[in-house]
Amino acid sequence: MSVQVATCTVDQLISQHLIENGLKESNTIVCSEGQPITGMLSIPEYQRPYCWQSLQLKSLLEDIESHRLLNSEQPYYLGSLILHQEKLSNGISRLNIIDGQQRVTTLSLMAVLLNPSLGASYGLSFDNPVSQQQIKRNLKWLQEHLDELKGCIALEKLQFTLVVTQSEDDAYRFFETQNTGGVRLGGPDIIKAHHLRAVDKTFQTTFAQKWEGLGELDGIISALLKGRFWQQMNARELPSYQQTKLVKDTIVKELAQDTGASKEDISYGRIRRVQGLSGEISQQISQQGYDVRQPLNAGINSIHYLSYFQELSHRYWENPDLPHLASYQAFITWLKNLDGCGYLEGLYQACLLLYISQFGEDQLDDVAKKLFRVVYSRRVSNQKAVRENSISSFVKETPVLDWIALSYTPDQCCKLLDRFELRVDPSNIKGNSVKKRFMDKVNNEFGLSLNDEQYEKEFAAALTRKVTGSSL
Structure with missing residues (x-):
């Protein structure tokens, strides 16, 4: 696993994002090996929407202010950002945010309000309507608390540790072993990223929207794991709901890591065949869907599998x-x-x-x-x-x-x-x-x-x- 590690301020991170590879020496972010880390910040399509609300904004401001009053000369540590450095065809790098988009987005909103001159020249791209609406609400809240913002936020005194990998899979493996800041991803969020990364990039946006349309998946995943684990031929233990880490690991292993590499969308089911006296055969399929215990492939197959059972659950159980x-x-x-x-x-x-x-x-x-x-x-x-x-x-x-x-x-x-x-x-x-x-x-x-x-x-x-x- 190739990993670069660097320490940078929010001011440096935003400056780099603005000027791409044309770095000013004072704003260059350099890794521990002495190499500069370059690239435009980007949020992959498969990431969950921006969802921080006023409660998280208020908590962050209070923490920073408390730190400033006690340690005015020391930077405030915001935790780790895990980034995947993607080389684009035009020679420019893109830094995909694997862990930390809630914090980076929030600090970007603060930066724009503190420095209006950034304006149209700065900004991450958000296509998800949930993210867009939440950004509007948070901008309004921050605008109402602008005096407080100006009093406690100094971007050059807010510090991140950057963890940059050259491989997307390495970035996610590293993410799973770290206790970084922010709200941790649950099992459904991690398998979402796993499967959307396996979808052809041409269709990633389409399937990202399909996934978001599924809503809360914890209930249906819990039911499917029971159906897959509680059997006599291949019996496996399910962890208690109170063992949150084990539950997450179980979801990731069963519905992501152990899925096949094939791109085929395969479903299995029972077929009823009737053979007539003259040898003719008629066939009838009871249900046009997937089997609970069937093997799954990464990407579209698993997304359709979860979508199918979510629809069944909604139609016959939830509502x-x-x-x-x-x-x-x-x-x-x-x-x-x-x-x-x-x-x-x-x-x-x-x-x-x-x-x-x-x-x-x-x-x-x-x-x-x-x-x-x-x-x-x-x-x-x-x-x-x-x-x-x-x-x-x-x-x-x-x-x-x-x-x-x-x-x-x-x-x-x-x-x-x-x-x-x-x-x-x-x-x-x-x-x-x-x-x-x-x-x-x-x-x-x-x-x-x-x-x-x-x-x-x-x-x-x-x-x-x-x-x-x-x-x-």
């Missing part, structure tokens, strides 16, 4: 608007309002997406309730609370995701779900416990007609009979 499946829609709306079932809800969503990606809407209303009986059984078979680690244990004992994935038809899947034996632990089903409230709601939703005294002995049989058409 269903399905007049032709009114009963299913009503049931999902009820299900998402259950208390004390957050971890179970995560598994249920993974199961639901896996089923829909294989079989579409075929028998979806019935399957949704059958899945509920299996997945939410943990709410009544546990003595008290449903803990996060108990869900992975449950899947090992009851491989419900495999039942779906290995089924060839909806009928086959329904039979596997119906074989599950529901049990009720008699603890904590009195009074106003979470468990008791859950059973009350299930009793009402499914019309089980049970009184409190019947819960221990008859709840499991009544729900099973209602959902499967048979008793235990």
Whole structure:
């Protein structure tokens, strides 16, 4: 890995950006080996939008002012900037900001207000409308605090460490090992950069906009990881949501590092073939999409994969608007309002997406309730609370995701779900416990007609009979 390291002030950084390679000696940024670092600052298309708000601006100003009052002669350290130096065909270098765009953009806005003569001659380019709107809001806020800005900001006393690599991949590898300033990228942000870098530059802007249109991806990625990891053939452990670094590493490994290098956009799915007596063959595909557990390729393939499942999640889980499946829609709306079932809800969503990606809407209303009986059984078979680690244990004992994935038809899947034996632990089903409230709601939703005294002995049989058409 070839890395150049240099220390520079914000004043030097902006001066270099303005005058490109025609550096004045006093403003030249020199690396530790004595070589000048040159290039125009640039924000790659695949970077997330500029999102700092007044809270971050206020915090930065307060920190700089506190430092100035205590150490007026010492520079204020703003952390590291990680840059990829890209050589363009015209011989000019471009310094792509890999880590630090929030700080650099904010300081650029301050510089323009402090020195209006920079005007049109200075400025990073922002095509993303989110960035453009936030810049307008922040400029207005900074203008309103201009006196405070003039009192505490001296660009020549604000200092960065520059880390410059010649390879984009090296820049991202270095970024992942550093604890630099600013808001750290999460797993979805890192895989975004990975896949957009794999897209042909001609289409990067198009796919960057497509990615931004997906919105928040944490939920769908969590569901997909459950579907991919919780299987008996290739079982893998998922870290707890509280282990944020491990979660990020898992996302990056599974959905970026371990994806194939091929540029092909490949999807997998089940095909139903019928061969007639004369040998003719007709084929039917249940769903025109991707398989949860399929291998992925870097770039367009993975972007389309995430987009497909985000759309499924929105349509069938997050905000269903399905007049032709009114009963299913009503049931999902009820299900998402259950208390004390957050971890179970995560598994249920993974199961639901896996089923829909294989079989579409075929028998979806019935399957949704059958899945509920299996997945939410943990709410009544546990003595008290449903803990996060108990869900992975449950899947090992009851491989419900495999039942779906290995089924060839909806009928086959329904039979596997119906074989599950529901049990009720008699603890904590009195009074106003979470468990008791859950059973009350299930009793009402499914019309089980049970009184409190019947819960221990008859709840499991009544729900099973209602959902499967048979008793235990």
